[in-house]
Amino acid sequence: MKNMLLMSSSKYKDTDYLIHTIPWLRQFLSAYQGKSIAFVPYAGVRQSYDEYEKKVRQVLSTLNMEIISVHRSAKHAEIIERADVIAIGGGNTFCLLKGLYDNHLLEPIRAKVNAGTPYFGWSAGVVAAGRSIMTTNDMPITYPPSFNALNLFPHQINPHFISGKMQGHNGESREERLQEFLTVNPTALIYALPEGTALHIQGDQARVLGERAVLRFSGKMSMDTLATETTFHY
Template sequence: MKKMLLMSGSKYQNTDYLVHCLPWLKDFLAAYKGKRIAFVPYAGVRQTYDQYEEKVQKALAELDMEIVAVHRDAKHSNIIESADVIGIGGGNTYCLLKQMYENNLMDAIREKVLAGIPYFGWSAGANVAGASIMTTNDMPITYPPSFDALNLFPHQINPHFISGKMQGHNGESREERLEEFLRVNPTSQVYALPEGTALKVEGNKVSLLGESDVLLFNSVAQPSIIAKGSSFTL
């Protein structure tokens, strides 16, 4: 049974790094104390993999788990194979997915999660759990061999969702960008996650975590509201 925690971002309002996520992660990984998390740091463009690993180790120290970044082995997939849990951090989604392909992590991660290994990710790490990365907010600063992602969550995810336009901003709103995506990909569904929200997946059941509603965009003109604290079946 798939077990996933897909979080919009690493911060919420004025909280420090991953602080608002920690209670969710403690609950999600309660049975895994002392176990090993394979951490995928590829999205962290403005820091080294060592720095990203250390940052996450400090932020999640209360989990009482060993956190090892995949670059610690020359064959990165070896860390995935030896892990009890898989975690993927945020940053640039294009860089993340490119490195996942180039280091042969796609099948390795997919097989582990389908076998029941817990998966958690925030921002880009949530994006790559979905069907594709075409609804990321990031600039395509590099080119993965495909936009196809892990497809463990069989729909699109849009993290960091903000409704409407800021004053003085004359570009498209997030709603307009997602409408563009759906005009080109009319059979897709997009789950838009505001800051401070997450999807907890257990098999085919999805529960909403956080203090905001989630929006579901599809070919219908107006998005559906999925109420905070509710659950649905994939």
């Protein structure tokens, strides 16, 4: 059964890096103590893969799991194939997806997660779990061969969702950007995850985690509010 934890962000309010996610991760990974996590660092543009791996290892050390970045093997897919859990970190979604294509990881990850290997990610690692990266917030600083992503969650995801406009901001709001996407892709569904929220996917069901609701947009910006602890079929 598919088992995924899709977290909007690495920080929430004034918490340090990934700290607010640790209670979720402890529960999510409770049956995997002492096992290995394959970490995909491709989104981390402003840090080396070594630095990104080290940062994640330090923060998640209390989980009692071995965290190995895929770049530790000449063939990155070998780390994926040996891992008990797969994790993808945040950063730039275009760099992440290009790395997944360049290193031929889309199909190995997809196959393992569909077969029951737990998957967790945050920010860009959540967008990449969806159908495509077309609802990311990031700039296209590089060119993946396609916008098609892992499609483990068969809809669009928009993390770090903030409603409305800041005072003095004259560009489009997040709702307006998502409305543009739905105008061009009218049959799509978008799940907007505010900071500090997550979706726990088990099989064909999802449960909302966090202190705030997740929003689901469809059609001409029809909106459903999915309150925390709500469970739904997706």
